[in-house]
Amino acid sequence: MEGRLVFPLPPEEPLSRVQRWAHAIAVLTALLGFALGFLLKAQIVGATTPFRDLAAGVLAQYPAGWLLDTQGDYVFRARDPGAPGYRTTLQVALVPIGPDATSRSIVDGLTLERAQTLAGYQVNGTEPFTLPDGDEATRLEYAYAETESNPFLQSLPVVVRGVDIVTIKRGQAIIITFRVEQDRFEDEFWRLEQFLATLELL
Amino acid sequence: MKTSFGGSNSSWRRWNCSKWMVVLLLVGLIVGRVDVPRSAAAQGSLDADNIARATVFLAGVYDVPGGRAISCVGTGTFVSSDGLILTNAHNVTDSVRCPVDDIAVSLTLRLGEPPVPTYYAEVVDYNLGLDLAVLRVAREIDGRVIDRSMLSLPFVELGDSNQLRLDDTITVFGYPGLGEDPVESTRGTVVGFLAEANVGERAWIKTEASIPGVMSGGGAFDSQGRLIGIPTTAPAGTSGTALDCRRVQDTNGDSLVDSRDNCIPVAGFINALRPAALARGLVRAAQWGIRDRGHQFSGQVVAPAGDSAPTFGRLFFSPAVNEAGLPTTRVTQLPAGANSLYLFFDFANMRPGTVYELRVTVNGIPNPRFSLSPALWSGPERGLWYIGSSGQPWPNGTYEFTLFIEGIPVGDERITIGGPAQATPQFSDIAFGLLDFRGNVVGSGYVLPSGNVASALFIYRDMIDGIPWEQVWYYEGVEVPNGRVAGTWNLGPNGSTTISISNAQGLQPGRYRLELSIQGALSATADFVIAGAQQGAFAQVFENLRVANLLTDETLGSAGSTSFPNTITDLYALIDWRLLAPNTPWTYRWLLDGSTLFEHTEGWVAPESGSNFWIALGSDLHLPDGTYTLELRVGDLPPVTVSARVGLGQLPVVQGNTASGVRMSGQIVDAQTGEGIPGALFILLEAEFSVQDFVWDESQIFGVSLSDSQGRFEIARLLPRDALYSVVVVAAGYLPVSADGIVVEADAQEPVILRLEMNRDL
């Protein structure tokens, strides 16, 4: 084999105008593309589906692609089927109350009831809250360990953080529940905010 | 076959034969289907896995210094998906030997492994006499209250035990130890049925299967996997036999496990089952949340006769039982080929929960088929009882029947079966009534209205004129004045005749007995009751039956109602009664839409006559829609009934609570690693929806399961057969998978097991 020859690089020629602009346009295109991409992401992630129950007086938008359940003792419940671990839940329930009930007393009642059925239930805070439409409410934050109800499956308990917003309207208590696995609580909280912004209580 | 060719032809023929065999085999595989014979277990319908999962280990727990201890153990079976358990009453009711503060329920979570404590249960209702109880899962093992609507537990359906035949195969499931052994099954055959008073011909199912005592309360299943019997025996240590008691815990807090600690009794072996038919009413009532509220009246209860020791006496045999539960005649010997025999005896001072036992020997050898292992008393306090069987052969031999109460022998009697039938003078088939103007005995047969005269009609056979015979009348166990009449027979060999008893002041309401003897030996006997006012030839005891939902002065005085809204919690049947003596056996039965819920027979505790005696049933929430009927009976009088409609008057239809179907389970794994994916959502759609139709509405979903830490999932509800299902599976970070056309064949027996691999995006 012949010895290698070293060929120095040719002197760098200045770029032509077209070349310079081509690069600049490429960079701008990339940035624009990213913007469109993130816009698409925001659209997909934030897509919602309308829910109407005129009998119950509830209009809302819940996240698209979530499992909707209207069969239980609530107006509706939507759960994220793709959430890892605990399925993030948004729920609206109506509870008849007496004339002297306050949202705070209802919250206390919820606590007493849940302490019987939810493992490791503890309240993390109760404070007044104002709904986007100006209605006064009480916000209850709590946590508990979600366990598998099917004893034949072996799952580790999952720590769930929940937020209940309780308001009284037309002689009944409206309980808005948001529950998410505690690791993703901060990342998913915007869903509650989005939901509350679209919620109409007739 | 002769061939004109040489060796080459034979090789050609061999090759040709092989070729044709191959062709035929290929054709067979392509066109037809090679049916591989399934195992016997697969060919039957008994889903052993489902039954094993539905069989639970029960432990009564009570508080001791430093914690909780187990007092008694047994087995039970889930009979509904929301956690109703059928078991023996003695397993779960508080007693001196078995203190019970709580009932721990352990489930077989993995087949082949011991059960794992999973829930606490509470008693919904029980019948101590039949030794049957229904429990309901109430709390998780950590004490949390359970939302029963979330439960979807494996369960079994009750079968019709009345369809069972001799030699039918049954399989008994239960836990043989103290919870350290997995569930076991024992197969056997039905070798007989025992009859008892108050219950009928099928009070017990006898099997030769050897069932450990700890399996008491478990389930016996027919070949279709339906529960047809509950292995039942009295609590260990209550029959006077040696007690096998295991000490496993420090119950007195002294850091030692020794003879000063309580032990867990373990009974011997069981060979008798309570038929599932006896539990059906209890289970149905528990499913609908209905309880028997008992009965009461505004007056003084007639005090019981005192706390004397229970006794059995006057043992004798009869070849048959009539429709009133009375012996047709008395025999001391039966010819060869006898297939029916009953032991009758008087009982007194018996209470529900008293342990009694019948041991039968044939030629000195114990015969478990006709014996009754220790059982809890299910009858009233006093009266005439029988145990026996019919429809099955009694082998020739000398039989000795010995009765025990709490393990102590209290009476025995012998009979010989074999040899030719002997024509001996005999009385039989005593029936009671009033004499009409033609001298015929008319009436119900064993309940007469109050009056001055009571007549008895009986049949005589092979009598010889001139032999002495005697009639003796008793009232409440005491011979009535002038009630003994002796004489010499002069009515010929065969026929029927009538005898009477009278009292100018009127015969007192109460229980009477007639004994007919021939040559000093009892030949026939029967009991009858005088109660109620005369209504033609019949007695009218109960009247003015009405129903109310509240007990107020207003309702007590009203005519009641026949229709109620479905928001009520109680129903009261109010009755007036006449001339019903205390301790007279009477029966009340509640029915819902024609099916029995509760039935009780006991002695009357109210005064002879009165009004506003109420019998009630109720619910903690509200009574379900339906037509409720109360039946009252005294003896063989036609029952009097009263009905009321609640709501629509018909029980609502409950879908999905069937134990027939196929289980679907499986595992969801990562396609790259092969490891299970925890938290994946497995969605099984209702059969009418395809994946394309699915709009993420839970009303379209048949069942859903979140995979566990190993990626395993299980649809709790059983899938109806002969259907196509669609599945959607989603997991965070993985590409969703879906499929239509998951087939569950019409004859599918095996669970549907799926293994799904999911991929991440690249």
Place this chain on the structure above:
Amino acid sequence: MTTFDASLLSPPSPREDVYPYRRVWRTTAYETGVLIAGALAVNLAGSLLDIHLDARQRPLVTALLALMPLALWLLFSYRGERRARRPREGLLPSIVVSILAANAATAPFVDEVIAPETWLSAASGLVRILGYTLTVGLAFEFSKYLILRVMAWPKRFERRIDAVAYSLAVSLAFATVLNLRFALLEGGGQPGAAALRIVSTVLVQQAAGLVVAYRLMVLKFGTPRLFSLAISLLAGSFLIGFHTAFRAGLTVGSFGVGATGNTPLLGFGFSVAFGVAVFALFAFLIATADARDVRPSAPGRR
């Protein structure tokens, strides 16, 4: 007098210039062929021998497999480069910079900011293609473009084929980072599945990278147009987006009782065909461009 010269019976052989460069397509063909064959062999061995690694072994084995493409490149391409008379000196530095950039910037940006598994995995087909194109694809292609622009273009693009050489190297570096992250951060996979995935990643990254590289080549050697680079950037991104969506659709099959619903070989086959087709296309384009240079153009034509 006439003399007979035997040596002139056969015409003199034309004088051939020694090709001083590494034959890029040849070495690439060797590498790709060995990769594909190796992946299939590992997959087959994994199935036949029922190899099942536990959670401790998987990352190590997967990481070893992830380094195989780079090892093959070193064996064939880089060794070929060292043995050529005019080696391309910038290849190794480009690879190093690419690895660093991919691991430090691009891959974390894709995983944590774009996070496609949270919104694209369950989306419909067209949305997936568009989504992957404008996010993941664009991130990778823009990163490769920047690296090529800084490390190789224009000075190291002495011949058209240099674009291919540098593009393949940079793309290989990105693919290696992705595969190593799969092995070490995601736990890897069983050898058979991992091998298929690793090779698929290499093929799609290299194929997509050729689009931008080709346009950079034209920008230097051809008639540069203002928007062509931007369009190529989007085209390369689209190849990644299309490949991701389509491959997933082929891999995820319908399941049933007895069938797991996974057809990885189908997806792998698509990746191979995809990669080979793109390689072939650009090989053709570059060859015809080179041939046009050798053949003088007709008067009046450029």
